[in-house]
Amino acid sequence: MALHSREDIRSELEDDIYASRDLSVAVPKYRLPDDEQNREHAYSIVHDELMLDGNSRQNLATFCQTWLDDEVHRLMNECIDKNMIDKDEYPQSAEIEARCVHILADLWNAPDAINTMGTSTTGSSEAAMLGGLALKFAWRNRREAQGKPVDKPNMICGPVQICWHKFARYFDVELREIPMENGRLLMSPEEVLKRVDENTIGVVPTLGVTFTCQYEDVKAISDALDRLQDETGLDVPIHVDGASGAFLAPFCQPEMEWDFRLPRVKSINASGHKFGLAPLGVGWIVWRGAADLPEDLIFNVNYLGGNMPTFALNFSRPGGQIVAQYYNFLRLGREGYTKVQSACYDTAEFLAAELAKMGPFRIIYDGDRTKGIPAVAWTLNDDANIGCSLYDLADKLRARGWQVPAYSMPAHREDLVVQRALIRHGVSRDLISLLLEDIERALDHFRSHPVANPLGADEATSYHH
Numbered sequence: 001m002a003l004h005s006r007e008d009i010r011s012e013l014e015d016d017i018y019a020s021r022d023l024s025v026a027v028p029k030y031r032l033p034d035d036e037q038n039r040e041h042a043y044s045i046v047h048d049e050l051m052l053d054g055n056s057r058q059n060l061a062t063f064c065q066t067w068l069d070d071e072v073h074r075l076m077n078e079c080i081d082k083n084m085i086d087k088d089e090y091p092q093s094a095e096i097e098a099r100c101v102h103i104l105a106d107l108w109n110a111p112d113a114i115n116t117m118g119t120s121t122t123g124s125s126e127a128a129m130l131g132g133l134a135l136k137f138a139w140r141n142r143r144e145a146q147g148k149p150v151d152k153p154n155m156i157c158g159p160v161q162i163c164w165h166k167f168a169r170y171f172d173v174e175l176r177e178i179p180m181e182n183g184r185l186l187m188s189p190e191e192v193l194k195r196v197d198e199n200t201i202g203v204v205p206t207l208g209v210t211f212t213c214q215y216e217d218v219k220a221i222s223d224a225l226d227r228l229q230d231e232t233g234l235d236v237p238i239h240v241d242g243a244s245g246a247f248l249a250p251f252c253q254p255e256m257e258w259d260f261r262l263p264r265v266k267s268i269n270a271s272g273h274k275f276g277l278a279p280l281g282v283g284w285i286v287w288r289g290a291a292d293l294p295e296d297l298i299f300n301v302n303y304l305g306g307n308m309p310t311f312a313l314n315f316s317r318p319g320g321q322i323v324a325q326y327y328n329f330l331r332l333g334r335e336g337y338t339k340v341q342s343a344c345y346d347t348a349e350f351l352a353a354e355l356a357k358m359g360p361f362r363i364i365y366d367g368d369r370t371k372g373i374p375a376v377a378w379t380l381n382d383d384a385n386i387g388c389s390l391y392d393l394a395d396k397l398r399a400r401g402w403q404v405p406a407y408s409m410p411a412h413r414e415d416l417v418v419q420r421a422l423i424r425h426g427v428s429r430d431l432i433s434l435l436l437e438d439i440e441r442a443l444d445h446f447r448s449h450p451v452a453n454p455l456g457a458d459e460a461t462s463y464h465h
Contacts, residue, residue, distance in 0.1 A: 017044050054403060057431070060421040061405040063244055063274045064281075067426025069331070072279060072324045079320035084120065085310065093319045096326045103329055105286050107250050108242075108259040108268055117293045118286035119312050120272075120322050124243040125163035126313050127269035127285035130297070131239040132167045134267060134287065135202035137294040138237070148198075156195050157204040158187030158216055159410050160241070164204065173201065179412040185209075185364075187216045189224035196228060202237045202266075207245025207258060211409055212365050213375035213420065215245055218258040218265070225264055237266040244373045246270035247277075251338040252345060252369045266292045272325045275341065275373070277332070277425055282321035340425050344374035348423040351432050352376045358443070360384035364418060374423040379416060386443055387450030390419045395455060396442040402435060 017023060022041040027033055056066040079093070087094035101118035110116045121127040132155065140150045154174035157164055168175035178191045192203055203225065205216035218240055225236050240246070240258060246268055249256055259265060265288065272282035287293045298311045332340065348367025355361045355378055364377040380390060388396075390406035397404050409416045423432070 017041055055401050057426060058401045059403040060423075060427070060435075061403045063271070063422055063424075065273050065275075065277055065279065065424060065426075067424070068277075068279055068324075069327075071331075072327060075323050075327055076279060076320040079318070079323050082319035082323075084317050084319040084322060085312075085315050090319060093323060097319075097322050100284070100322060100326050100329065101286060104270070104284055105260075108246065108286060110260045110286065110288060112289060115290065116287060117290045118284065120325075121283040121285060121312055122314050122317050123273065123281045124241075124269050124271035124283035125161075125166070127271075127283040128163050128239075128241055128243075129167045129171070129313060130285045130311070131241075131267040131269050132164070132173070132202075132204075133171060133297060134293055135237060135239055136171060136173060137296050138266075138292070139199075139201040141294060141296075152199045153201045154195075154197070154199050155201050155204060156187075156192055157241075158206060159185070159209055159211055160204070160206060161210045161243070164241070174199075176200075177411070180409055180416075181412055185212050185409070185413070186214055187221065189217070189220045192221055193224055193228060196225075196234065196236055198234060200234075200236050202239050204239050204241055207240060207242040207249060208373040211407075211418065211420075212372070212377050213244075213422070214365050214372035215249070215256075215258070219256075219262060222262045222264045236264075238262070238264045240265055240268045242268050242270045243283075244271065244274050247272075247275040247337070248341050248369075248373055251334065251341050256370075260288050272321065275344075275424070276325060277328045277337075277340065278321050278325040280321070282325055341374065342369075344423045344425060344427070345369045347427060347429050347432055348374040348376055348421075350429060351421060351423065351436070352378075354436050355439075358440070360386050360443070367423065375420060376423070377418050377420045379418050387446035387448075389451070389454035389456070390417050391455035392446065392451050393439070393442055394419060396445065397435075397438060400438045402438060404435070 017040060020038070020041055022037045023044065027045055059066065082090050082093050084093065084097065097120050100120065102113055105113035105116045105118060121130065135155070136153055139153060143150045152174065154176050155168065156176045156178070158178050159180055160177060165175060167173065176195045178187050178195070186209060187205055203221060205218045205221050207215050207218070209216065218238065222238055225238070229235050247270055249258060259268060267285060267287045269283060269285045270276065272278040272284055273280045293311065345367055352363050352366035355376065356363050360381055361378045362381045364379060365372055365375065367374055367376050394404055394406040404419055404421050406417060406419045408414050409418060
């Protein structure tokens with residue numbers, strides 16, 4: 001005892017974290033501290049800072065899952081050390097990943113689901129890029145076999161999420177993005193055919209467009225491309241960006257043909273961490289058959305203990321999300337997914353109906369499960385007089401913790417400002433009722449205190465997807 005200073009002993013005996021010497025001063029923010037700290041104290045510092053983040057359950061801007069079973073938390077903790085790329089060390093996790101691929105191939109009506117090719121990814125952006133790369137490599141291989149140039153590949157899509165712009169820039173593909181027009185906010189077969197040529201690597205319809213949450217008509221586009229092939233011989237494949245809708249349509253609109261039932265659909269990507277109900281971040285890509293994944297994209301590595309093929313962009317990545325995805329497949333099955341997703345649609349339709357009753361809003365998309373994902377998109381009526389812009393309304397709602405983004409549409413419809421709410425698992429009818437009350441209060445406030453200079457897109461709080 002005599003060897004230790006009195007102050008050191010007192011420090012060891014202190015049991016109140018916020019009376020400790022560690023927390024009596026502000027810690028360095030942008031350099032390593034000189035001394036190590038008690039682990040509980042370090043945890044408290046980080047934990048307290050995270051209180052300043054928003055409440056993810058009130059974030060109606062995000063498509064991503066924010067509510068998870070307790071069992072998912074347990075599985076994620078048990079898998080925190082599992083590296084998905086190391087299939088020799090974690091063979092059962094690799095088996096679970098393979099099962100998920102075949103489950104999805106079956107769900108999306110692949111003709112030979114048990115023998116198809118696919119992989120998990122760190123999100124559907126990576127999965128989308130793999131789908132785009134497969135289209136580009138397959139197109140290039142065909143052109144080279146015919147002795148034709150391969151220097152001007154292009155891809156056709158509607159108004160897309162930023163990952164496709166990244167793909168086009170990173171991998172040197174011309175993106176022929178069909179702009180919105182007055183009366184048309186989605187890709188149409190007619191607009192696709194205007195842009196197709198012999199350098200088109202593929203067409204990418206989206207099953208749940210980011211801006212309006214509606215489905216693009218994959219079957220109509222496929223039929224149009226069938227007619228084009230009959231007339232010209234051009235055989236243009238389809239990759240479906242099913243980031244959200246691929247986990248919705250099979251359960252709530254099973255008769256809709258958008259997947260591998262259409263022979264022209266060669267690959268599909270989806271976000272497991274969106275309406276797949278898995279935690280962030282896991283995506284999936286499945287090809288119609290092994291022949292649709294060019295061998296040039298597959299690498300074999302043997303320096304992790306065994307020889308294994310890999311065709312993802314990332315190398316090391318966590319395995320817990322894949323295990324959690326498999327847990328959801330087992331726990332919910334078709335019946336459970338149908339119940340969960342149907343409840344989300346019911347709540348979206350309720351929100352749309354109540355917003356329409358308020359008067360100033362025109363509903364662009366009302367959560368109709370035959371046309372899109374569980375969400376609502378609206379704008380202001382031409383004669384609306386609410387004393388503010390939708391940007392002001394979004395900013396006011398943030399004071400109550402809600403993130404309900406307002407944003408302008410992309411090319412050719414920048415004049416149209418839209419507000420949108422995603423209804424995910426965990427966004428209950430009661431929660432939406434509270435949101436509606438806060439919208440009413442905000443409108444009352446702006447009617448009594450109109451904004452002299454309403455916010456515009458450049459001044460509004462940033463919207464992040």
